[in-house]
Amino acid sequence: SAVISQKPSRDICQRGTSLTIQCQVDSQVTMMFWYRQQPGQSLTLIATANQGSEATYESGFVIDKFPISRPNLTFSTLTVSNMSPEDSSIYLCSVEERGYTFGSGTRLTVV
Amino acid sequence: AQSVTQPDIHITVSEGASLELRCNYSYGATPYLFWYVQSPGQGLQLLLKYFSGDTLVQGIKGFEAEFKRSQSSFNLRKPSVHWSDAAEYFCAVGASNDYKLSFGAGTTVTVRA
Numbered sequence: 001s002a003v004i005s006q007k008p009s010r011d012i013c014q015r016g017t018s019l020t021i022q023c024q025v026d027s028q029v030t031m032m033f034w035y036r037q038q039p040g041q042s043l044t045l046i047a048t049a050n051q052g053s054e055a056t057y058e059s060g061f062v063i064d065k066f067p068i069s070r071p072n073l074t075f076s077t078l079t080v081s082n083m084s085p086e087d088s089s090i091y092l093c094s095v096e097e098r099g100y101t102f103g104s105g106t107r108l109t110v111v
Numbered sequence: 112a113q114s115v116t117q118p119d120i121h122i123t124v125s126e127g128a129s130l131e132l133r134c135n136y137s138y139g140a141t142p143y144l145f146w147y148v149q150s151p152g153q154g155l156q157l158l159l160k161y162f163s164g165d166t167l168v169q170g171i172k173g174f175e176a177e178f179k180r181s182q183s184s185f186n187l188r189k190p191s192v193h194w195s196d197a198a199e200y201f202c203a204v205g206a207s208n209d210y211k212l213s214f215g216a217g218t219t220v221t222v223r224a
Contacts (some may be wrong), residue, residue: 001136042214092154096210104154
């Protein structure tokens with residue numbers, strides 16, 4: 001199965017700033033997914049990213065807040081913009097390849 | 112749209128005892144079913160998956176799960192739990208015509224000596 005490298009693994013950020021999370025896959029994949037896991041909660045899909053097209057966002061998530069790039073078939077970034085403490089979560093990227101594989105996650109704390 | 116229910120929020124089990132985690136799904140057709148484990152501070156690791164075929168699925172770390180269509184269930188089992196199995200377990204459902212995964216709320220497993 002695919003191996004995903006996600007970074008940073010954790011960060012503490014000031015409110016009002018932005019953080020870009022990177023996700024690198026060791027093979028070419030059509031779709032990449034970004035999830036949010038709020039403290040003590042399950043995973044919620046933020047958006048689906050296809051190479052060469054705009055990401056598709058789930059209800060409750062907007063591009064201005066969570067812009068996503070997908071420049072090629074092995075890489076994607078998620079930016080959390082204008083952060084507030086409510087954005088403190090674990091953010092995970094995922095790919096579908098005979099089962100969904102997840103990155104190790106980015107633990108974000110906004111102060 | 113598909114959905115998942117994990118009825119047990121927290122389970123405590125003694126080391127060496129058996130473990131069963133419940134998962135019920137809602138989906139009109141044959142679902143794709145997954146179990147993931149998340150250790151504290153870690154990402155998600157796939158334990159096993161069901162797409163089709165044999166309804167008893169073997170996974171990593173000695174886990175297995177059984178798909179029961181009549182009960183809309185995909186319960187996870189392990190015959191003998193080790194202290195390292197203490198973690199959060201998530202059941203997830205997908206569909207053949209939809210790449211989105213829906214996750215259950217998770218079950219926290221505590222292993223006592």
